[in-house]
Amino acid sequence: MTQYDPRELRNAFGTFMTGVTVVTAKTADGTPIGFTANSFSSVSLDPPLVLVCLANSSSNYQAFTSADGFAVNILSEAQKHVSNTFARPVEDRFATVDWRDGPNGGPVIDGVSAWFDCSMFKTVEAGDHIILIGKVEGFEANAAPGLGYARGAYVTPAAELAALEPHHDMIVSVLVQLDGKVLLVEAKDGLVLPEGRVGKDGVSQTLQAVVSSTGMTAEPGFIYSVYEDSDRKSQHITFQCAAEDGQPTLGAFTDLSDENLQRVTDPATRTMLHRFREESRIGNFGIYYGNQQSGHVRTITAGR
């Protein structure tokens, strides 16, 4: 390209939605350093690799490129303040958060959706940035919805929830997913999602009660589906819901096989679950269903 306007290019880059990370390391004298970045990508499962991009002009450039490794903290939706703190000049950024050393020595921050503590695998010079590729030496993840970023502003499920008021008969259900399986409950007329009718306590409270009833540690995320339930004269809203490992006390995690989907007798729910099955194939490490494409769980031994 011979002529272009960097302002327009920057805006075009911004059309790609991202999460928000804080990338951290320790300087030679042990001081924790970190910066907010959204140029993160998972790269490889085996060996486990991730990447982030760092500006050549960054004051952290020397420290990060000479470090033994770095940690990537995937911020949760409650951590806008952490994102802001690590994005602007602040005297002691780490004084404002709770953090500890990860297994590889990288600072990991409390309350994140996930963290990856990495050894340095490779660095790649790429224009006005350098790509840091890290080998994951340890990681942790939980059900907290991630903070999103789109076209220069944060995106969170919390904003959706705040806008919803129980205006007439409203039913909320949760799509609790774990490793590609969905929590379905045996009802008298087939399999259904865990659900509840919104009472005077409001949408948030009802959602929490529905999640609690399943016995899982899970947090409602973005709205997944909305439809008019004409049989029950209600508006029906389904929320995405990530779960931590565990055993439900209500229902069971169910493969979305054709056979199981036939046991979902409500047409709207069945259509939605079909759609969910399709969508889970997306991405680098999409969750696959069915015999031909089933993922297999491995515990492998990998030398550093």
Place this chain on the structure above:
Amino acid sequence: MTQYDPRELRNAFGTFMTGVTVVTAKTADGTPIGFTANSFSSVSLDPPLVLVCLANSSSNYQAFTSADGFAVNILSEAQKHVSNTFARPVEDRFATVDWRDGPNGGPVIDGVSAWFDCSMFKTVEAGDHIILIGKVEGFEANAAPGLGYARGAYVTPAAELAALEPHHDMIVSVLVQLDGKVLLVEAKDGLVLPEGRVGKDGVSQTLQAVVSSTGMTAEPGFIYSVYEDSDRKSQHITFQCAAEDGQPTLGAFTDLSDENLQRVTDPATRTMLHRFREESRIGNFGIYYGNQQSGHVRTITAGR
């Protein structure tokens, strides 16, 4: 890391929200090929670089790694079907979409939020994937909200909108942003956002009318802020709104300087705009405000 469960690692990777892209190229005989990927990142402004990760096991591996370049199509929220088509085995994926050759010969798809047509800059082997780094030879972007992906399911502003019904007095306003400036309208008591009271036509229609009144080509995206407007006894919902280049017929794009923010007399709006100013600093190529960090618009000449 000596022991880990790839299933858990994959779930942890999934906590990072992403957009959805379709990466395309032409084979030696001119056949268009493409695949759905969310492992995209912008890398550099000067030279303009982007990256995507491709699995070593991909049937497209040979074709992409030997291609002169590739195009990245950032899908818009209306293009879930495109994402699905390019993520599963389909006889002729390109028969299902409208597309054309980009300036570098990469297939660019109609209706996307943005596309980047790239020459191959560098490839980097990284575990079970290869990183393709492309030099942007041409690009285009518009105001269509991007399709998002979080923890195995799509995220779109459309789902939010569908869930909103005008249950009582409701005012919607739009945060129309262009290059870090926000469209503000001179009212008798100071600067305000373009807004409208939701009538019987519903939220969507009212939003469209508010956008139209500004004379801009813009599309409402995610909900940005929700609050009770006690003065007017209304629920007030503000939507993010990306705009294409143009001149507003109502109001003016305004720097969020301290001086200008003082002219926003409604406290809730002023707080929100303060927050927006903070957030725009995030990311690789965040939009900066103020004298110390102002971005400058350049048109540069870069040889290939």
